[in-house]
Amino acid sequence: MFQRFLSVLALLGAFAACAPAGTVQGDPRQDIARDYRLAGVNFSALADLTISEENSIYPQADIVWHGDAPGDRIAQIAAMFQEAAARNIVATRAGDRPVALDITLVRFHGVTRRAEFSTGGVHHIVFDLTVRDADIGTVIEPKRRVVANLEAWGGNINAQLDAQGATQKVRVTDFLTSVLADQLR
Structure with a gap:
């Protein structure tokens, strides 16, 4: 009975945590007044990034992304950053100073399907x-380095969230939206 109670409690916590929650670290930001209106984003990736399609618990590579069908992983990640930026363009319309963000991808280590359906993990961006x-x-x-980590649910909680539409891609895109918003404040 107690184990069932803990399972229900964990599930409720997971549903409450559907909103992006994670940690953001990196280089300190300048202490300046920001009244930005985001006008666009220029996305690139370091040229020597390694990409893994391996479906193990923790592949050794710079880019691990299994939230989309197999394909150009850098283009898929760029699309998530572009979507996150587009959401922030709408959110920053009232700002006075038009700005563009130059984003250079250094690492994007999501979770594999194996990890997603078993242990979970961390999306390390x-x-x-x-x-x-x-x-x-x-x-x-x-230029400053931004390190963002988003918890990735595993097992039954992940399966239930997926069934409700809170897929890996949705959660990561929502998280990137909040990370970029924080960088613009």
């Missing part, structure tokens, strides 16, 4: 961010 004036291109905030 690392990128460099530069904030530029969107009109003239000058650097407003120099």
